[in-house]
Amino acid sequence: MHLPVLMCGFIVGPLAGLMVGLMAPFLSHLTTAMPPSYAVPLMTLELSMYGLIAGITYRSLKLNLYLSLILSMILGRIMFAVGLIVMGRFIALPYGPIEFFAGGVILTGWPGLLLQFIVIPPLVAAIKRSMQNR
Helix, strand or coil: CHHHHHHHHHHCCHHHHHHHHHHHHHHHHHHHCCCCHHHHHHHHHHHHHHHHHHHHHHHHCCCCHHHHHHHHHHHHHHHHHHHHHHHHCCCCCCCCHHHHHHHHHHHCCHHHHHHHHHHHHHHHHHHHHHHHCC
């Protein structure tokens, strides 16, 4: 889900990135049962921030693609953690913000982060080139 949301923000813009980020976790849950139901609102916060920030920083502020990608991922992960803190006050969750950052971001999250850095920049460049050749 992360790659299409980020790509949408980079290619189409912040509003489209936000909308795709808002819909992707729910639609994915409906079709594949992933993410688990407790994670849908958390991932909705994270992914909507990914798409919004990618679009704002890259398309509106004209920042470097890699810097935009880093900012999007950091702010998205922060929103996920904020959601964990808020939801954790009302329901029991399988992990909290500390476990999320230690396990989800550092230990198990690095392959996905690496994949995003490898796949997204050349894909954005290729799409931009194809759009200019029209």
